[in-house]
Amino acid sequence: MADDQTILIHGGTVCDGTGRAPFAADVMVQGDKVAVVGRLGLVEADQTLDASGRIVCPGFIDPHNHADGEVQGGIVAHPLADNLLRQGITTVVGNQCGGSTYPIAPFLDAVDAAHPVTNVAMLASHGHARRKAMKDTGNAQSCPEVWQAMHDLIYAEMEAGAFGVTACPLGSTQEALPTEELIEAARAVAPFEGVYASHIRDEGETGRHLEAIDEVRTIARESGARGHVSHLKLWGTPNWGQTEQVLAIFDAAQAEGTSLMADQYPYIGGYRGFFSLLWSYQRSDGRDEAWRQGALAEVKRQVALLGGAERFILSSHDADPDLDGKTLAEVADAMSLAPEAAVVDLYLREPRPRLACFFLAMREEDVRVFMAADCTMAGTDSHVRVPGSGASHPRNFGTYPRLLGKYVREEGLMPIERMVHRATAKVADQFRIPDRGRLIPGACADVVVFDPATVRDRSTWQQGYLYPEGIEWVLVNGGIEVAGGEPTGEGFGRAIRRR
Numbered sequence: 001m002a003d004d005q006t007i008l009i010h011g012g013t014v015c016d017g018t019g020r021a022p023f024a025a026d027v028m029v030q031g032d033k034v035a036v037v038g039r040l041g042l043v044e045a046d047q048t049l050d051a052s053g054r055i056v057c058p059g060f061i062d063p064h065n066h067a068d069g070e071v072q073g074g075i076v077a078h079p080l081a082d083n084l085l086r087q088g089i090t091t092v093v094g095n096q097c098g099g100s101t102y103p104i105a106p107f108l109d110a111v112d113a114a115h116p117v118t119n120v121a122m123l124a125s126h127g128h129a130r131r132k133a134m135k136d137t138g139n140a141q142s143c144p145e146v147w148q149a150m151h152d153l154i155y156a157e158m159e160a161g162a163f164g165v166t167a168c169p170l171g172s173t174q175e176a177l178p179t180e181e182l183i184e185a186a187r188a189v190a191p192f193e194g195v196y197a198s199h200i201r202d203e204g205e206t207g208r209h210l211e212a213i214d215e216v217r218t219i220a221r222e223s224g225a226r227g228h229v230s231h232l233k234l235w236g237t238p239n240w241g242q243t244e245q246v247l248a249i250f251d252a253a254q255a256e257g258t259s260l261m262a263d264q265y266p267y268i269g270g271y272r273g274f275f276s277l278l279w280s281y282q283r284s285d286g287r288d289e290a291w292r293q294g295a296l297a298e299v300k301r302q303v304a305l306l307g308g309a310e311r312f313i314l315s316s317h318d319a320d321p322d323l324d325g326k327t328l329a330e331v332a333d334a335m336s337l338a339p340e341a342a343v344v345d346l347y348l349r350e351p352r353p354r355l356a357c358f359f360l361a362m363r364e365e366d367v368r369v370f371m372a373a374d375c376t377m378a379g380t381d382s383h384v385r386v387p388g389s390g391a392s393h394p395r396n397f398g399t400y401p402r403l404l405g406k407y408v409r410e411e412g413l414m415p416i417e418r419m420v421h422r423a424t425a426k427v428a429d430q431f432r433i434p435d436r437g438r439l440i441p442g443a444c445a446d447v448v449v450f451d452p453a454t455v456r457d458r459s460t461w462q463q464g465y466l467y468p469e470g471i472e473w474v475l476v477n478g479g480i481e482v483a484g485g486e487p488t489g490e491g492f493g494r495a496i497r498r499r
Contacts, residue, residue: 003031005046007478009449012051015417016439017058017424022417027056029445032478032492037439047480049473051449057420058439059090059446059476060400061427063263064197064230064379067120068094068101074384076107079116081384082487083392086467087400087457089380090446090476091119091496093431096230096381097199098168099125102132105160108495115491117481119446121433121498123197124157126150126167126185142177147184154188161497163431164195164226170202179215186223192498193432196225203270204235204361205305210242213249221258226430229262231381232370233270235361236305243369250375261430263379264370266402268362269461271381271393274314274355277302277343292344299340303328306361309339313358313461315391320353324391325462328357358393358461368413371403377430378403378423385465392464398457401468405456416452434499449473 009027014037026040042048067075067084075081075092084092095101104122111120133149134140154165165185169177186196196219200212213229220227234242253260275282281295303309312328323331332342346353370376380399385392394402400423407413428437435444448471455470474482479492 005478006030006035007475007480008040008043008045008048009051009056009447009473010040010042010048012054012056012449014439015055015057015420017420017437019417019421019425022055027439027447029447029475029478032445034439034441034443034445034447036441049449051473053451053453054449054472055416055420055452056439056447056449058424058437058443059448059474060088060378060423061091061093061433061437062089062380062382063093063228063377063427063431064096064381065092065094066096066100066381066383067092067118068107068122075116075118075120076110076114078384078386079114079491079493080487080489081117083385083397083465083467084382085117085474085481085487086471086485087398088448088450088471088474089118089400090448090474090493091121091433091436093121093123093163093427095123095125096166096197098127099123099166101125102128102157103160104157104162108161108497111493111495116493117487117489117491118476118493119436119496120493121163121431121496122161123164123166123195124154124162124189126154126165126182129153129157129185130181142181147181150181151184151188154185158189158192158194158498161495162189162194163433163498164197164228165189166197168199170199179218182215182219183222186219186225190224194225194498195228195431196220196223197228197230199230203233204239205302207238209235209239210245210249213246217249217253217258217260220253220260221256227253227258227260228430229260231270231379232262232264232376233362234366235270235359237307238305240363240366243366246370247373247375250373260375262370262376264367264376265379265381265395265399266367266371266407267393267395268364268367269313269358269360269393270362271315271356271358274357275343275347277357278347282347295344295347296340299343303339306359311360313360313391315356315358315393317354317356323353323355358391368407371407372413376422377426378419387465391462392459394457394459394461394464396464397459397466398468401455401470402457404450404452405470409452409455432498433496445475445478447473447475
């Protein structure tokens with residue numbers, strides 16, 4: 001954008017991100033900044049956008065995104081990340097759930113070179129830092145020497161522009177990871193007011209979810225970092241309804257002066273590797289009858305935890321029409337096997353299919369309670385998705401339109417200004433992202449214009465590539481990336497480095 005180029009967004013209703021009531025105002029953008037928010041009338045500008053009957057708000061900041069990699073090479077390989085852009089996302093916080101990218105400096109440089117359509121901020125990877133620390137110190141186990149080396153590596157990532165550190169003490173190889181190590185990882189980011197974001201040890205799979213959330217509170221309290229629980233949920237039928245116990249942990253953190261927040265996506269299904277159903281059995285070299293019986297029992301347990309095989313929807317990374325979008329019940333029926341036997345059979349195939357799965361593990365009532373809580377903010381847990389690359393979680397395309405359409409307009413769960421706040425300034429404040437999340441003079445000109453009467457998500461579990469409706473204009477750093485609901489492909493996004 002030229003520094004002197006002006007765009008007038010005229011006649012709209014502004015939700016400025018702070019949570020204050022909407023108000024009638026025009027917005028003047030000059031270059032990559034918001035210049036004026038107020039009643040301007042039809043003053044001269046290089047371009048004028050008619051926002052009559054529309055809401056004008058800051059661009060949505062996604063606090064939990066996997067755009068740095070994982071699927072189809074991520075945003076560097078596919079900078080036209082229109083599945084994110086067209087739902088109003090103008091900034092993503094990447095490298096989540098322990099982190100897949102290390103070090104971040106070359107990646108951030110690659111983001112700038114790729115000219116993506118959204119801004120990209122990054123967390124430091126605890127997983128990569130601990131592995132490098134073990135290699136550098138010659139220690140194969142977690143110990144104070146490793147912790148210090150890991151601390152120094154994470155500290156260097158913060159100096160390179162990270163906004164915090166992400167950890168994932170989940171699964172068979174991580175469950176023995178000591179809390180003391182995670183505290184040391186968080187201490188590396190605390191001097192920068194950084195976030196310690198955790199995919200917690202247990203979201204309900206084995207009934208230790210309250211303990212796992214409280215561990216994040218402990219880590220934040222002991223380290224001084226800003227604690228953050230990734231994609232807050234109650235997983236599995238035995239745990240449904242425990243929202244009061246969960247929120248009591250956040251209340252206790254606030255009472256003691258510990259910073260603890262969470263992000264949450266508005267769906268009842270999560271997305272994981274399909275063979276996570278086998279847990280520790282997938283790492284065993286044994287294929288004898290004892291292994292098979294143990295694996296069958298573990299899958300049967302997890303199927304019962306979710307309430308039946310119809311609550312598992314398969315997603316193939318290799319676009320397999322025999323599996324994509326099918327429930328485990330349907331796949332097992334086609335294989336003439338019990339659901340647990342079908343999972344083991346697929347796992348033992350050569351070559352093993354690359355499968356993920358939608359686990360419909362939550363219930364809608366709990367989603368609503370968490371959404372309305374002061375400790376949560378809106379997030380997606382999404383990826384850059386390319387049509388034709390297997391089934392897609394609907395959150396990849398529809399999270400923010402769903403929040404605005406289903407939960408604000410249709411259900412009236414909260415006023416529109418509060419939902420916008422959950423997606424903008426609340427995220428910027430938690431991650432200390434400067435100059436974004438508020439539609440005020442001097443802020444970076446990330447702006448969304450949407451129709452509150454029509455905005456909605458369209459993607460489903462079986463049709464995950466449907467774009468939302470009602471997101472009409474999106475500006476990123478003052479440049480128009482969505483015009484009339486269609487992407488322009490300009491690429492005004494940039495890497496955001498902690499200052």
